[in-house]
Structures are given as structure tokens and as C-alpha cells.
Amino acid sequence: MARSGKPAAGKPAATGGRGEVRIIGGQWRGRRLRFSAGEGLRPTLDRFRETLFNWLMFDVEGARCLDLFAGSGALGLEALSRGARQVDFVDASSTVCKDIRQHLQTLESDRGRVWHSSAEAWLKTHASQGPYDLIFLDPPFHQDLLQVCFHWLEKGGYLAENCKIYLEAESSFDRSKLPYHWQVVKEKDAKTKVFYLLSPTRPPETPA
Numbered sequence: 001m002a003r004s005g006k007p008a009a010g011k012p013a014a015t016g017g018r019g020e021v022r023i024i025g026g027q028w029r030g031r032r033l034r035f036s037a038g039e040g041l042r043p044t045l046d047r048f049r050e051t052l053f054n055w056l057m058f059d060v061e062g063a064r065c066l067d068l069f070a071g072s073g074a075l076g077l078e079a080l081s082r083g084a085r086q087v088d089f090v091d092a093s094s095t096v097c098k099d100i101r102q103h104l105q106t107l108e109s110d111r112g113r114v115w116h117s118s119a120e121a122w123l124k125t126h127a128s129q130g131p132y133d134l135i136f137l138d139p140p141f142h143q144d145l146l147q148v149c150f151h152w153l154e155k156g157g158y159l160a161e162n163c164k165i166y167l168e169a170e171s172s173f174d175r176s177k178l179p180y181h182w183q184v185v186k187e188k189d190a191k192t193k194v195f196y197l198l199s200p201t202r203p204p205e206t207p208a
Contacts, residue, residue: 021074024050026081028107035072035099048188048195049078052166055186055197056134059164060084063133066158068119068149073100075136075166076112086111088129092118120148127156134164141170141193150179154200165198 023031024046052075053060061083067076070089073096080087089100089112097116104112115122119139135153139145146169153159164185171192175184179200186197 019072021072021077022046023074023078023081025053025078026083028077028081031081031107033072033077033103033106035103036095048190049074051188052195052197053078053082056164056166059134064130064160065134065136066090066132067136068122069137069139069145070100070114071096071138073103075138076100077103077107079134079136080107080109080111084111084134086113088113088115088132090115090117090119090122092116119145120152123149123152123156123158127158130157131160132158132163133160134166135159136166138166138168146173147177150177150182154179159200163200165196165200167196167198169194169196 019035021033021035023029023033060079063079063084065076065079065084065087067073067079067087067089070076070091073089076084076087076089077100089097091097091100091114094116097114100112100114104110104114115126135158137146137149139149146167153165165182171189171194173194175196178184178196178198181201183199183201184196185199188195
């Protein structure tokens with residue numbers, strides 16, 4: 001859901017005005033929400049969101065979720081619509097945060113919290129929020145932001161025992177940069193991006 005250096009496949013990058021995202025499943029299925037279309041904002045397309053939530057069919061209900069680089073908020077809002085217990089939305093744009101707060105108000109939901117912060121700064125200071133069952137990790141492309149997120153997600157104790165992470169990255173992303181003990185559960189390629197569902201299993205204990 002984050003801003004990208006390149007437009008989404010088949011759609012020009014937004015340069016102003018308003019965009020729209022449609023919730024595709026759950027209690028708010030079919031609801032359309034408007035958001036401020038900032039430079040390069042690229043909501044995950046409906047068909048990719050549908051694939052993702054098919055992957056997560058048995059993992060969303062009652063889950064505690066973190067939507068980093070929230071952008072339009074489409075992933076976190078979709079999770080709430082499908083029964084997530086709570087979603088924390090994090091984004092560095094004040095306009096994005098204002099829009100997501102408005103979405104939550106429009107949907108009459110008190111299960112979402114919105115944090116105006118960069119992902120790195122938030123992860124460094126909010127470990128006390130506790131672990132998450134689902135994490136949506138969709139950073140701006142070509143800005144080398146993933147490694148620091150991987151580090152702080154583990155160091156800060158953000159990963160619940162059976163946590164799943166959705167990762168969306170540019171097609172040139174080097175899979176070897178994933179932490180060695182994270183398992184790829186599902187993956188999908190598009191023209192300009194790759195999608196992973198990850199299981200960040202705990203690293204083996206180091207012998208004393």
C-alpha cells in the first residue's frame with residue numbers, strides 16, 4: 001500500500017486528486033473508500049488482495065495485525081472487514097493517516113489505531129504494543145527499507161508464535177535477503193513486483 005518509485009502495473013502513478021479502494025470481502029464487502037492520491041501511492045490491486053486473503057483464509061479471524069507503510073489502508077481495512085481483532089496502521093504521511101482515521105470513522109470501527117510515523121521509528125519505540133499474528137509489509141519500492149524492518153520486527157518481539165507476514169516488493173528483490181529462518185509459505189510474481197507469504201519461525205537455539 002506504500003508509495004513506489006514506479007506506477008502499479010496497468011495503472012498510472014497517482015499525482016493528485018482522489019483515489020478509491022474497494023473492500024472485497026467480509027462485513028464491509030463492496031464498500032468503496034476514497035483516499036488522497038499522493039505521488040506514487042499504489043494500493044494493492046483487488047485481484048492480488050483476493051489472492052492474499054485466500055492464502056490467509058484461516059488466519060484473519062481474531063488476529064492482531066500490523067499494517068506498516070499503510071498507504072490507502074486497503075490491507076488493514078480488508079483484515080478488519082474479515083474479522084481481525086485489531087489493526088495498527090503505520091505511515092509516514094500525515095495525509096494518509098488522516099484518510100485512514102476517516103475510513104475507520106465512516107465504517108464505525110473502533111478496532112483500528114493509526115500511527116503517524118516512519119516504520120523504522122515506530123518499530124524502535126513501540127515494542128511494548130506486543131506481538132502480532134499478521135503483519136502487512138509493503139514498503140515504497142527501490143528505497144532499501146526492508147532489511148531494517150526485518151531486524152526490528154524480530155528484535156522488538158513483534159512476531160507472535162504463529163505469525164504470518166505478507167511482503168510485497170519490487171520484482172528485483174533478492175529473496176536471499178530474507179532472514180535465513182523465515183519460511184516462504186506462498187509466493188506470486190507479477191510484472192513489476194513479487195508477493196510472499198512468510199512464516200518467521202524462530203531461529204534455532206545457539207548451544208551454550
